[in-house]
Amino acid sequence: MSEPPVTLAREDTPSGEVALRRRDGVLELVVDGAFAMDTVDTSTEVLLATEALRRHRAPARVLVGGLGLGFTTRAVLEDPRVRHVDVVELAEPLVRWARGGVVDELAGLEGPCCALHVADVADVLRGSGPPNGPWDVVLLDVDNGPDFLVHAGNAALYEADSLARAREVLAPGGLLVVWSSHRAPRLLAALQEVAGPGEAAREVVLPVHRDGRDLDYALYSFARAPAAGGG
Numbered sequence: 744m745s746e747p748p749v750t751l752a753r754e755d756t757p758s759g760e761v762a763l764r765r766r767d768g769v770l771e772l773v774v775d776g777a778f779a780m781d782t783v784d785t786s787t788e789v790l791l792a793t794e795a796l797r798r799h800r801a802p803a804r805v806l807v808g809g810l811g812l813g814f815t816t817r818a819v820l821e822d823p824r825v826r827h828v829d830v831v832e833l834a835e836p837l838v839r840w841a842r843g844g845v846v847d848e849l850a851g852l853e854g855p856c857c858a859l860h861v862a863d864v865a866d867v868l869r870g871s872g873p874p875n876g877p878w879d880v881v882l883l884d885v886d887n888g889p890d891f892l893v894h895a896g897n898a899a900l901y902e903a904d905s906l907a908r909a910r911e912v913l914a915p916g917g918l919l920v921v922w923s924s925h926r927a928p929r930l931l932a933a934l935q936e937v938a939g940p941g942e943a944a945r946e947v948v949l950p951v952h953r954d955g956r957d958l959d960y961a962l963y964s965f966a967r968a969p970a971a972g973g974g
């Protein structure tokens with residue numbers, strides 16, 4: 744029989760409850776009063792980082808949108824080519840708990856190579872607040888996908904206007920990758936819409952077995968053309 748969950752940290756914010764709970768060894772994150780993620784299977788959060796980094800020749804600067812439980816960020820930090828990671832997280836209590844080491848999963852992320860910022864990643868992508876780009880790789884995992892939002896205000900992030908702004912914060916040859924817990928053909932079309940000459944949007948489907956079901960998670964990406972004469 745499953746044990747009752749233990750609440751490790753919780754706070755009410757204007758947009759809803761933020762909480763960390765552990766049940767049967769599984770850590771769960773609640774944001775805006777809704778389930779955001781748990782640690783049952785974090786392989787695709789890690790793949791978001793490793794797949795993007797694999798496709799870039801020299802990913803020195805990386806932006807991660809959505810701290811969550813830190814799995815994507817930790818995978819980025821394991822790549823010795825990465826010099827600096829900016830992590831942008833909307834839920835201030837979560838950043839505070841990460842800094843305070845409330846749970847092992849989030850402890851010790853911040854340091855000389857990694858800065859945690861409390862901000863809306865949409866503002867960062869439009870250049871209206873710090874941290875400032877350009878970045879070689881931008882990773883977005885702020886919802887369960889464009890059709891399953893954790894934060895209702897994020898809907899515009901997946902529209903062509905926002906994606907075009909995200910393209911502007913990429914260094915030449917830079918890569919934007921979006922994680923989704925479902926196939927998202929409209930997102931792929933929007934990425935294709937903002938692609939410049941010689942640039943292509945891509946979908947990678949990630950089959951996942953969860954709660955007795957076979958699911959298709961996916962990564963959506965877009966690579967900005969390299970500078971003329973560059974690689």
Ligand SMILES: C[S@@+](CC[C@H](N)C(=O)[O-])C[C@H]1O[C@@H](n2cnc3c(N)ncnc32)[C@H](O)[C@@H]1O
Binds near residue numbers: 808810811812831
């Ligand atoms: C599913 S979790 C990210 C999981 C993360 N990839 C990991 O490896 O643990 C989504 C995170 O994005 C944050 N978030 C949601 N909307 C955001 C926004 N507009 N700007 C920044 N962070 C946001 C949530 O508070 C939550 O911490």
